[in-house]
Amino acid sequence: MDVNKNLKILIVDDFATMRKVIRNLLKQGGFENVAEAEDGAAALKVLKSQPFDFVISDWNMPNMSGLELLKAVRADEELKGLPFLMVTAEALKDNVVAAVKAGVSNYIVKPFTAEVLNEKIEKIVKSLAA
Amino acid sequence: MDYAELRREIDEMASSFLFLEKKEIDIPTAGQFLNQIETVMGHAETLHAGEINRLAGGLSQLLEKVVLEAVDAAAGFGLFERGIVLLQSVADGYCNAGRYDGSIDGFMGELAGAIGIPMDSQREEAESAAPQAVEVPSGADAVTGKDRAQDESLLKDFITEGLEYIGEIEVNILNLEQEPDNKDYINAIFRPFHSVKGVASFLNLDGIRTLAHDLETLLDKARNEALPVTPELIDLILDGSDTLKAMIGQLRDDQEGREAAELIDTSDIVRRIKLAEQGADRPKEPKKLGTILVEEGVINEDELQDALERSQVPPSRKLGQTLISEGIASPKDVSRALRKQAQQVTDSNTIRVDIKKLDDLIDMVGELVITQSMIRQSATLQNLGDRKIVRDISQLESITSELQRSSTVLRMIPIKQTFQRMSRLVRDLSKNSGKLVNVVTVGEDTEIDRNMVDEIYNPLVHMIRNAVDHGMEMPEDRIREGKPERGTIKLRAFHRGGNIVIEISDDGRGLNRDKIRQKAIKNGLISPTDALTDQEVNRLILLPGFSTADKITDVSGRGVGMDVVKQAVEKLRGKMDIQSTEGKGTTFVTGFPLTMAIIDGMIVKVGSERYILPTVAIRQLIRPDRAAYNCIVGEAETINVMGRLLPLVRLHKLFDIEPVNRNPWEATLVVMEGEKRSKCLLVDEILGKEEVVIKNLGESLKRIKGVSGGAILGDGNVGLILDPEGLFEMAEAN
Numbered sequence: 095m096d097v098n099k100n101l102k103i104l105i106v107d108d109f110a111t112m113r114k115v116i117r118n119l120l121k122q123g124g125f126e127n128v129a130e131a132e133d134g135a136a137a138l139k140v141l142k143s144q145p146f147d148f149v150i151s152d153w154n155m156p157n158m159s160g161l162e163l164l165k166a167v168r169a170d171e172e173l174k175g176l177p178f179l180m181v182t183a184e185a186l187k188d189n190v191v192a193a194v195k196a197g198v199s200n201y202i203v204k205p206f207t208a209e210v211l212n213e214k215i216e217k218i219v220k221s222l223a224a
Numbered sequence: 225m226d227y228a229e230l231r232r233e234i235d236e237m238a239s240s241f242l243f244l245e246k247k248e249i250d251i252p253t254a255g256q257f258l259n260q261i262e263t264v265m266g267h268a269e270t271l272h273a274g275e276i277n278r279l280a281g282g283l284s285q286l287l288e289k290v291v292l293e294a295v296d297a298a299a300g301f302g303l304f305e306r307g308i309v310l311l312q313s314v315a316d317g318y319c320n321a322g323r324y325d326g327s328i329d330g331f332m333g334e335l336a337g338a339i340g341i342p343m344d345s346q347r348e349e350a351e352s353a354a355p356q357a358v359e360v361p362s363g364a365d366a367v368t369g370k371d372r373a374q375d376e377s378l379l380k381d382f383i384t385e386g387l388e389y390i391g392e393i394e395v396n397i398l399n400l401e402q403e404p405d406n407k408d409y410i411n412a413i414f415r416p417f418h419s420v421k422g423v424a425s426f427l428n429l430d431g432i433r434t435l436a437h438d439l440e441t442l443l444d445k446a447r448n449e450a451l452p453v454t455p456e457l458i459d460l461i462l463d464g465s466d467t468l469k470a471m472i473g474q475l476r477d478d479q480e481g482r483e484a485a486e487l488i489d490t491s492d493i494v495r496r497i498k499l500a501e502q503g504a505d506r507p508k509e510p511k512k513l514g515t516i517l518v519e520e521g522v523i524n525e526d527e528l529q530d531a532l533e534r535s536q537v538p539p540s541r542k543l544g545q546t547l548i549s550e551g552i553a554s555p556k557d558v559s560r561a562l563r564k565q566a567q568q569v570t571d572s573n574t575i576r577v578d579i580k581k582l583d584d585l586i587d588m589v590g591e592l593v594i595t596q597s598m599i600r601q602s603a604t605l606q607n608l609g610d611r612k613i614v615r616d617i618s619q620l621e622s623i624t625s626e627l628q629r630s631s632t633v634l635r636m637i638p639i640k641q642t643f644q645r646m647s648r649l650v651r652d653l654s655k656n657s658g659k660l661v662n663v664v665t666v667g668e669d670t671e672i673d674r675n676m677v678d679e680i681y682n683p684l685v686h687m688i689r690n691a692v693d694h695g696m697e698m699p700e701d702r703i704r705e706g707k708p709e710r711g712t713i714k715l716r717a718f719h720r721g722g723n724i725v726i727e728i729s730d731d732g733r734g735l736n737r738d739k740i741r742q743k744a745i746k747n748g749l750i751s752p753t754d755a756l757t758d759q760e761v762n763r764l765i766l767l768p769g770f771s772t773a774d775k776i777t778d779v780s781g782r783g784v785g786m787d788v789v790k791q792a793v794e795k796l797r798g799k800m801d802i803q804s805t806e807g808k809g810t811t812f813v814t815g816f817p818l819t820m821a822i823i824d825g826m827i828v829k830v831g832s833e834r835y836i837l838p839t840v841a842i843r844q845l846i847r848p849d850r851a852a853y854n855c856i857v858g859e860a861e862t863i864n865v866m867g868r869l870l871p872l873v874r875l876h877k878l879f880d881i882e883p884v885n886r887n888p889w890e891a892t893l894v895v896m897e898g899e900k901r902s903k904c905l906l907v908d909e910i911l912g913k914e915e916v917v918i919k920n921l922g923e924s925l926k927r928i929k930g931v932s933g934g935a936i937l938g939d940g941n942v943g944l945i946l947d948p949e950g951l952f953e954m955a956e957a958n
Contacts (some may be wrong), residue, residue, distance in 0.1 A: 110385055154414070190288075195259055
């Protein structure tokens with residue numbers, strides 16, 4: 095089964111260049127239906143106002159961190175099933191375990207290639223479809 | 225909670241495992257099990273079910289390893305399955321017999337083997353076990369033309385945004401210096417490094433990534449309190465961010481096709497960061513006696529080594545004894561070094577206290593002083609004629625004032641931090657303007673009320689900017705003048721009376737008094753015939769709208785002149801003065817009260833009302849001759865004060881009170897200084913001088929003109945503290 099390339103993806107990162115990097119990598123994988131938010135609080139607002147199929151979020155952000163965003167999403171009746179991919183700098187055990195316990199769909203370690211990103215997205219979407 | 229319930233929890237976990245769709249543990253599943261195990265472990269601990277706790281802990285670690293991809297997912301799945309089955313039977317045992325008769329050691333051993341660590345070392349560094357970077361960085365792929373164009377555009381964004389982000393660090397670091405414990409500030413500094421590192425890793429900018437990573441690690445330690453936030457640490461972070469900035473700047477030059485400068489050497493800064501990190505791991509030990517003596521220059525390294533060796537030879541003696549008996553060091557030197565050593569140990573005898581608590585304490589002490597004073601002045605008590613009461617009250621008085629003195633001292637901190645921030649500012653300013661400037665500080669340990677520190681910062685910054693921008697010459701000009709190429713700015717602080725005096729001196733070009741005079745004449749501030757002393761000419765630059773800088777620079781000369789600084793200083797009830805010698809330099813002298821909580825006031829009486837005038841604003845007190853009084857019909861009343869005609873302000877008129885005396889030659893005049901002018905204030909009587917604790921009048925009375933606050937006077941009555949500038953404005957409006 096092929097993943098629907100028209101997935102609507104929200105990229106959350108406070109660093110604009112980083113959002114662009116991820117956007118480029120997504121584009122290489124064929125995902126072009128992409129929107130951006132600059133921190134967790136902004137992301138939550140966007141997620142509540144329009145439907146999204148997927149969230150890719152940074153960990154460390156002002157106002158609302160990636161983990162806080164994840165917890166808010168999982169606690170929200172409407173959003174709780176949303177696939178959520180966390181971007182981390184290192185595979186630090188404490189961070190990753192905290193995210194996993196909070197219900198993250200998967201995590202990805204910077205820097206990553208378009209292929210790895212693609213793989214992670216496919217894995218998450220397929221496990222949901224199964 | 226009992227064993228049956230615990231077993232039910234474990235059974236639930238087993239059944240959710242059984243119903244897994246696929247034979248693998250993906251991340252959401254792992255998360256679900258981790259949470260379930262956590263609950264089970266919590267309950268097992270309360271029930272003292274040791275085996276369950278241990279087994280569940282092992283399974284939790286196994287899951288973590290699977291999540292971190294340190295354990296093969298398929299192998300992990302099999303182990304986990306067996307673990308759950310075992311867990312069930314252990315729970316059964318507890319449920320039926322209150323204990324488990326079998327052994328879990330075999331399985332635990334297997335688990336430990338799979339995880340690759342001994343089971344009891346719970347907290348190992350994940351980094352070592354987890355793959356650092358799971359995949360090969362993208363840049364290693366063959367770069368096609370399209371990718372390169374994309375990378376170029378990303379690089380450009382990175383340069384702009386990266387520089388902007390690192391710029392934010394400086395702002396936050398100033399905040400952090402004020403509140404070294406504030407995690408938000410540390411995080412705000414951490415984040416830019418973190419973001420820069422992230423993008424740099426994608427763009428294959430290894431140097432930047434490594435340095436940003438090192439700085440991030442350092443800050444992480446500070447955040448976790450493994451490393452204290454010291455001025456040295458802050459300097460290091462600033463130097464690190466400077467280096468990072470330079471590296472990104474070089475990228476920009478490179479991209480814009482400019483000649484690439486020499487590659488920036490990061491080895492020094494990296495080494496310093498590593499050293500600082502090591503400092504975190506090892507508790508600070510007091511320096512050895514020998515080290516202190518060598519540092520003090522009493523003995524040299526060789527002498528120390530010799531003496532140390534001889535001290536070891538039996539009968540062994542202490543180093544100090546050896547040094548003295550052999551005449552290498554005098555007993556005085558050794559005992560001084562020993563004292564210094566002892567001091568290092570006691571240096572840690574401090575505690576941190578929330579500033580709010582101190583403020584409250586000092587407030588209450590202020591109230592106590594007033595109450596005490598009310599008791600002292602009570603007529604009833606005085607009329608009792610009881611000598612014991614009188615003696616006790618005077619005892620109470622001396623204790624109270626001692627208490628007030630020592631509580632005010634609690635909030636005092638050294639001016640050191642402010643000076644360090646200013647040194648940093650000078651460094652940055654001089655770098656930008658191409659000037660070479662050293663900073664010398666004297667009296668860094670001079671103390672000032674913590675609440676004043678923030679207030680005085682801005683005026684001081686402006687004076688520093690002025691000194692660097694206007695005072696300092698360019699290096700080539702200085703050489704031409706026969707001065708050392710590198711200029712010096714000296715920051716000096718000391719106590720004088722109840723004030724802290726801060727001097728900012730530069731050895732620059734000094735004030736050009738001719739130019740100042742001409743400008744002042746042109747602006748109509750003085751007339752060409754006015755004979756002014758040098759001092760008076762200097763002070764002209766403090767007048768509004770005065771700026772002699774020929775060009776507007778980035779730093780100063782944007783219309784915000786020294787008058788604003790003077791006003792800011794005066795708002796803090798401070799004083800400001802300028803000394804200058806042409807060609808030699810300029811010194812700005814500012815004096816601030818040590819605290820804003822207490823004001824030195826003159827109590828005056830008008831009719832039956834009493835007011836407090838801030839002593840700093842009072843120039844003199846006079847009772848004029850009748851001849852000194854002038855009143856031109858339809859014009860203002862004036863008083864001739866030593867040849868100057870000053871307007872008369874009738875306080876009773878402003879506040880609508882019936883005065884005792886209406887004639888200035890019968891009343892008392894207070895010559896008050898406002899922002900730009902002086903006036904004579906007519907009052908009935910001067911009652912005395914008193915230090916009063918300032919009380920806020922509250923929101924509704926905040927905007928009353930001419931009144932800046934209230935105070936409870938020694939006799940328990942309330943007196944209003946007057947604001948000279950406000951009074952002047954009221955008088956001028958009439």
